[in-house]
Amino acid sequence: MDVEFLGGAGEVGRSALLVNDSVLLDYGIKTDNPPQYPIGDVDPEAVVVSHGHLDHSGAVPALLRGSNRPPVHWTPPTRALALRLAEDTLKLHGNTPQCPFTETHVRRLTQVSETHGYRESFGAAGHEITFFNAGHIPGSAHVLIDDGETRLLYTGDFYANEKSTARGQRLVESTTARPEADAVITESTYHDVSHSDREQLEERFVESVQTTVWEGGTVIVPVFAIGRAQEILLICADNDIDCYLDGMATDVTRTLRQYPGYVRDAKALQRAVSNARFVTGKHGQRSRLTDKNTVILTTAGMLGGGPVVSYIPQIRQHPTNKIALTGYQVEGTPGRELVETGRAEFDGRVLPVSAQVEQYDFSAHADSAGLRAFLDSYQETPVVVNHGDDCAGYAEELADDGFAVSAPELGETLSL
Structure with missing residues (x-):
């Protein structure tokens, strides 16, 4: 399985990963001034969105320009939230170079949208996809993608308690999903932070x-x-x-x-x-x-x-x-x-x-202990560090603890 990192590698924002030149995982915006979008020209056969935050779903309507009509797969709340974000982006930046899509593209998005619940497997461009609750926001998902040879777990953003008895978020349950996988791409936003009790x-x-x-x-x-x-x-x-x-x-x-x-x-x-x-x-x-x-x-x-x-x-x-x-x-x-x-x-x-x-640190991301509590289930699995300001540093830390780990650069392609 080949994965090309079009955004989110060594940075927080504009997450976008292209799997086997056919399935695009997330397509977000980095809210700099001006906003930044994933690199390169991409024409996926299918799009899979992990959750409805701007840095993961904000640029999805732009994929529907020209004759492109890839189906977009997500959970029902993610669909609703992404459409709401698209409307807000149009209000702020519509008809300017800072916005890569129009109302027409948003309408097209509603036509190609396909929603799925957690643990309901579905097909996308010859791959089997399954969503698992990621505990980040309502509808957020870990994405398990299987091409028949390799099972890749893309964590998206997630929240995990290091102790099952600890108080988590009130809005959503912490993730407990640990699906079997041959490789894991993990977020690392708060790898060096310990959240308050x-x-x-x-x-x-x-x-x-x-x-x-x-x-x-x-x-x-x-x-x-x-x-x-x-x-x-x-x-x-x-x-x-x-x-x-x-x-x-x-x-x-x-x-x-x-x-x-x-x-x-x-x-x-x-x-x-x-x-x-x-x-x-x-x-x-x-x-x-x-x-x-x-x-x-x-x-x-x-x-x-x-x-x-x-x-x-x-x-x-x-x-x-x-x-x-x-x-x-x-x-x-x-x-x-x-x-x-x-x-x-x-x-x-x-x-x-x-x-x-x-x-106050009301973060919805796993902290250092939460990340390790999650990754400990994949000690024998190759891990790719993504979505963080110091992916390379966290990869070194994991490597010192025995993980087979890498931290790709923007534009790099990994074979998993």
């Missing part, structure tokens, strides 16, 4: 938010629309924290409620939705909310756009207020700038922030 992390977040509200402050909680927003909604509801939800996260939350079989507790998600008030943004609603001592969950998670850029300038000058970041802030983003300097750019203005700034 989840229960303790939640307790710190809840105590901080409640304290600020009790003291009369407003809490802005920047969230990623897919996964993180719903995770924080669940935490707020379970701790009787009244909150508002704003931005693309409102549509995504409504979408995910349509797929109860892909979340950990559909009733809990319903309670969380009932606990929150959705913001429409009409008639000056956002401006009025900042005058309340309340909690506002809003996109974007790294402060790079969305309603959050209207909220923070209004609450930034008061030390009683708080900005509670809920995930990693990529270098070069306003969120990273705010953490490091106490100021950030909003709508073209660099503004100092006197409000308190806190950061």
